[in-house]
Amino acid sequence: MTEIVRHSDAENLATAVADRFIDRLASVQASGRTPNVGLTGGTIANDIYRAVAASSHRSDVDWSSVEFWWGDERFVAGDSPDRNAVQAREAMLDDLGVPDAGIHEMASSDDGTLEAGAHAYGDEVREHGSGSFDLLLLGLGPDGHIASLFPGYPQLEVDDAIAVGVEDSPKPPPERITLTYGALNRSRAVWFLVAGAGKADAVARSLSRSASVSDAPASGVKGEVETVWHVDEGAAQAL
Ligand code: 6PG
Numbered sequence: 001m002t003e004i005v006r007h008s009d010a011e012n013l014a015t016a017v018a019d020r021f022i023d024r025l026a027s028v029q030a031s032g033r034t035p036n037v038g039l040t041g042g043t044i045a046n047d048i049y050r051a052v053a054a055s056s057h058r059s060d061v062d063w064s065s066v067e068f069w070w071g072d073e074r075f076v077a078g079d080s081p082d083r084n085a086v087q088a089r090e091a092m093l094d095d096l097g098v099p100d101a102g103i104h105e106m107a108s109s110d111d112g113t114l115e116a117g118a119h120a121y122g123d124e125v126r127e128h129g130s131g132s133f134d135l136l137l138l139g140l141g142p143d144g145h146i147a148s149l150f151p152g153y154p155q156l157e158v159d160d161a162i163a164v165g166v167e168d169s170p171k172p173p174p175e176r177i178t179l180t181y182g183a184l185n186r187s188r189a190v191w192f193l194v195a196g197a198g199k200a201d202a203v204a205r206s207l208s209r210s211a212s213v214s215d216a217p218a219s220g221v222k223g224e225v226e227t228v229w230h231v232d233e234g235a236a237q238a239l
Pocket of ligand 1: 040043072084138139142147148171
């Protein structure tokens with residue numbers, strides 16, 4: 001079932017989702033498992049990461065026992081501030097003391113070709129992944145993209161790879177690595193994170209009964225157990 005949770009504004013969305021994030025990881029750990037989490041890039045995601053780091057509940061989670069992955073990454077230099085991983089480290093992972101062994105970054109342009117980097121991430125997921133994410137976070141673009149799956153792009157159709165390269169992303173930077181639908185859909189819980197009126201049409205399109213993956217890529221991802229859209233008033237205004 002798809003649930004829509006409305007928050008008054010981006011700031012409240014970030015603090016509420018940060019609390020839920022901490023609770024979810026703590027409860028997976030309490031059940032005796034190591035949580036596998038898929039992170040996203042984007043403005044609202046970074047706000048949430050900062051709110052996690054600032055939370056008074058953060059010690060409810062043993063951060064040395066969480067595996068962090070990415071749904072997509074910008075294929076630029078490894079230390080570029082454009083990297084989703086660099087942004088997540090600065091906003092949250094460094095402060096929480098997450099060990100490098102728990103941070104599964106996608107390849108950067110320092111590591112070789114885009115194609116080899118995508119292939120290598122598929123291997124890493126296969127070798128070290130638990131088989132599915134306990135929680136996958138996804139931002140949404142105003143065009144309806146999630147991860148680096150853009151409307152009308154050929155990566156939407158790939159069903160024989162875990163991760164693929166994108167050479168001409170309409171959102172800069174142009175080169176990216178993204179998980180495919182097959183990998184994204186192996187998630188117990190999927191939380192979409194959307195703030196701002198500029199995303200309202202994309203939210204409505206993604207949630208419409210007649211949504212198609214080719215023009216609303218977010219409509220192709222569902223959690224096995226739970227799918228939640230966290231939206232603020234602006235993003236919810238066309239629902
Ligand atoms: C990226 C993202 C991308 C992002 C959305 C929303 O690497 O750019 O993973 O899918 O989540 O574009 O980003 P904003 O919240 O900044 O609009």
